[in-house]
Amino acid sequence: MASMHVVCLPRLSRVAVCGGTHGNEMSGIYLVKELLKARKKVMEDEEEKPVSVMLVLSNPRAVQQCRRYIDTDLNRCFTHATLSGPMSDTTPYEIIRSRELNTMLGPKGSPGAVDLVCDLHNTTANMGLCLISYSDCDWICLHIFRHLQRQMPDVPLRYIHFDVSNKESYSLDSVGKHGFAMEIGPQPHGVVRSNVYTAMKAGVQHMLDWVSFFNSGNVSEGGFVDVFTMVKRFDYPRDSETHDITAAVHPQLQDRDFCLLHPEDPLFQTFSGETLRYKGKEPLYPFFINECAYYEKGIALSLARKRRVMIPAIRVQTEQEEQSNEQRFTSEEEE
Amino acid sequence: MASMHVVCLPRLSRVAVCGGTHGNEMSGIYLVKELLKARKKVMEDEEEKPVSVMLVLSNPRAVQQCRRYIDTDLNRCFTHATLSGPMSDTTPYEIIRSRELNTMLGPKGSPGAVDLVCDLHNTTANMGLCLISYSDCDWICLHIFRHLQRQMPDVPLRYIHFDVSNKESYSLDSVGKHGFAMEIGPQPHGVVRSNVYTAMKAGVQHMLDWVSFFNSGNVSEGGFVDVFTMVKRFDYPRDSETHDITAAVHPQLQDRDFCLLHPEDPLFQTFSGETLRYKGKEPLYPFFINECAYYEKGIALSLARKRRVMIPAIRVQTEQEEQSNEQRFTSEEEE
Numbered sequence: 001m002a003s004m005h006v007v008c009l010p011r012l013s014r015v016a017v018c019g020g021t022h023g024n025e026m027s028g029i030y031l032v033k034e035l036l037k038a039r040k041k042v043m044e045d046e047e048e049k050p051v052s053v054m055l056v057l058s059n060p061r062a063v064q065q066c067r068r069y070i071d072t073d074l075n076r077c078f079t080h081a082t083l084s085g086p087m088s089d090t091t092p093y094e095i096i097r098s099r100e101l102n103t104m105l106g107p108k109g110s111p112g113a114v115d116l117v118c119d120l121h122n123t124t125a126n127m128g129l130c131l132i133s134y135s136d137c138d139w140i141c142l143h144i145f146r147h148l149q150r151q152m153p154d155v156p157l158r159y160i161h162f163d164v165s166n167k168e169s170y171s172l173d174s175v176g177k178h179g180f181a182m183e184i185g186p187q188p189h190g191v192v193r194s195n196v197y198t199a200m201k202a203g204v205q206h207m208l209d210w211v212s213f214f215n216s217g218n219v220s221e222g223g224f225v226d227v228f229t230m231v232k233r234f235d236y237p238r239d240s241e242t243h244d245i246t247a248a249v250h251p252q253l254q255d256r257d258f259c260l261l262h263p264e265d266p267l268f269q270t271f272s273g274e275t276l277r278y279k280g281k282e283p284l285y286p287f288f289i290n291e292c293a294y295y296e297k298g299i300a301l302s303l304a305r306k307r308r309v310m311i312p313a314i315r316v317q318t319e320q321e322e323q324s325n326e327q328r329f330t331s332e333e334e335e
Numbered sequence: 336m337a338s339m340h341v342v343c344l345p346r347l348s349r350v351a352v353c354g355g356t357h358g359n360e361m362s363g364i365y366l367v368k369e370l371l372k373a374r375k376k377v378m379e380d381e382e383e384k385p386v387s388v389m390l391v392l393s394n395p396r397a398v399q400q401c402r403r404y405i406d407t408d409l410n411r412c413f414t415h416a417t418l419s420g421p422m423s424d425t426t427p428y429e430i431i432r433s434r435e436l437n438t439m440l441g442p443k444g445s446p447g448a449v450d451l452v453c454d455l456h457n458t459t460a461n462m463g464l465c466l467i468s469y470s471d472c473d474w475i476c477l478h479i480f481r482h483l484q485r486q487m488p489d490v491p492l493r494y495i496h497f498d499v500s501n502k503e504s505y506s507l508d509s510v511g512k513h514g515f516a517m518e519i520g521p522q523p524h525g526v527v528r529s530n531v532y533t534a535m536k537a538g539v540q541h542m543l544d545w546v547s548f549f550n551s552g553n554v555s556e557g558g559f560v561d562v563f564t565m566v567k568r569f570d571y572p573r574d575s576e577t578h579d580i581t582a583a584v585h586p587q588l589q590d591r592d593f594c595l596l597h598p599e600d601p602l603f604q605t606f607s608g609e610t611l612r613y614k615g616k617e618p619l620y621p622f623f624i625n626e627c628a629y630y631e632k633g634i635a636l637s638l639a640r641k642r643r644v645m646i647p648a649i650r651v652q653t654e655q656e657e658q659s660n661e662q663r664f665t666s667e668e669e670e
Contacts, residue, residue, distance in 0.1 A: 030580075034606040124523045124526050189524075190628075191459050191523075191625055191627045192580075193584075193625070194589060195586045195589070197583055244368065245365075248528065248529040248532055249529060251528075251529045251530045269533075271366075271532065272373075290526055290528070295525065295526075
């Protein structure tokens with residue numbers, strides 16, 4: 001059993017921390033800029049680093065205009081199909097930029113890709129700090145999550161799993177061998193709130209500390225993690241002619257991300273005052289409740305099933321193991 | 336003394352309720368759309384109205400794109416200078432639109448202007464419901480404010496005074512004979528929160544109720560109102576080269592709009608963690624703390640002095656008074 005032995009995984013030599021993938025999510029933008037400044041100072045001191053950390057401002061044009069994107073949502077451009085599709089004079093800016101980032105951090109799915117991508121995001125939803133990943137059995141991401149939970153007891157932390165195949169995965173973090181979005185809210189887009197910035201800064205620092213700890217050969221103990229797997233999404237009620245929304249998230253649901261939603265609980269309040277209720281049969285956990293950027297995507301909230309996942313103890317492979325056992329551990333990871 | 340007699344003021348025959356002056360402040364947009372729908376129904380019932388209410392979507396192009404504005408901030412375009420300046424093929428959309436609105440609701444400063452403009456806004460700041468006006472002695476605006484305070488005891492209500500001359504007044508509400516912005520927050524731009532929408536809907540309804548009450552000849556009793564007069568503004572600390580902000584509003588100040596700020600209280604927290612303090616000599620009331628749209632205007636927060644204003648009892652003029660006394664009451668209002 002996984003808990004009985006220590007799983008050995010390849011070293012995390014190259015980590016990328018990305019901000020400004022959405023140009024109006026301010027914590028990650030200011031954090032990456034601040035880390036770049038701090039690095040400049042450190043480099044002047046010529047200190048050595050246990051991990052190579054790349055700091056990336058993903059969508060500089062959108063950042064400059066303080067908009068989510070210029071032509072299309074960059075964080076939907078990292079599918080294999082989009083990365084390898086045809087290009088022309090009219091190719092949207094973000095598709096061009098996604099290829100630059102794929103060259104810089106990937107290529108996606110190749111041995112040359114960075115070991116870990118941490119992509120920094122904000123939400124207007126009351127979600128606390130979430131790691132969002134495509135895998136519920138990526139022990140690196142799950143161990144980082146557990147480390148953050150222990151180190152940041154005052155911040156509500158959750159692990160969200162989007163069950164999307166590697167082929168279909170679309171976000172910047174999918175370019176790394178491991179990767180996740182670090183999503184923090186509530187914060188209005190275009191605004192930086194000091195408490196949210198500080199939580200993100202601490203989250204990134206604890207993540208890098210854990211990577212150093214792991215790379216140094218220490219064993220990270222196994223244990224249990226709650227994983228929220230997205231299973232359903234709801235759009236706002238809309239006018240059939242104008243497509244305008246006709247209701248807002250119900251005040252009893254607003255800000256109650258990760259509080260169990262039961263059948264017949266209030267879901268929306270129409271602009272004329274009527275309450276619309278959750279008609280599902282299964283109690284589920286709502287999240288991304290009333291996220292600003294999802295109005296145009298037709299998502300008022302997402303719903304998740306919660307599951308307890310056992311994660312094994314892990315340690316970094318020795319150089320010898322890395323050479324001889326790569327094949328075996330790869331297949332074990334995919335179990 | 337004002338409290339000893341009843342001031343008689345002209346009837347408020349025509350009222351304009353405007354939403355979408357900023358195209359991403361959603362409560363007013365959805366409220367005006369909802370009121371237009373309700374009106375359609377009422378008109379089918381052929382009911383009569385005690386007040387003529389115009390419902391206006393001020394910046395339809397910005398609303399469609401869910402942006403504050405297309406070319407320039409519409410709510411800064413209503414100075415006499417801008418309204419009467421030259422026009423060309425390259426005139427910004429909002430300047431063209433401001434003239435359309437001035438024709439529809441004004442002309443500003445003329446006898447033909449609507450009697451009252453209520454312009455609906457949202458802020459990301461924790462300001463509750465504020466009426467913002469250029470006058471601290473407009474008895475109509477101040478009586479409406481007092482009425483709302485009494486009718487909405489659960490909503491924090493404040494009256495903000497921008498001490499700007501009639502000539503320099505720049506916002507849409509300055510087009511009416513009386514006018515104010517109804518500003519409600521906190522709400523992220525681009526998002527509608529049900530509680531904020533409901534407060535705005537109630538505010539508008541109570542305002543219209545008071546106008547009907549006033550027009551029907553009832554006396555509104557005098558009394559005292561706290562007026563917050565804006566006296567000072569602070570920008571964020573910025574990098575002298577890049578002009579990027581280098582600090583966020585301090586967590587101890589964030590969301591504490593209208594809580595007295597004392598000398599040496601924390602003002603900002605830099606992105607490297609340092610606290611910057613308020614160096615003013617006078618305790619003042621902060622508001623518009625960390626408003627999203629004011630980053631580009633260089634305003635991190637505004638500061639106000641609070642003053643208690645005595646407002647007289649008022650009633651509507653009879654038709655006879657209106658004809659014979661117009662001159663006298665106009666000069667009394669201006670005292």
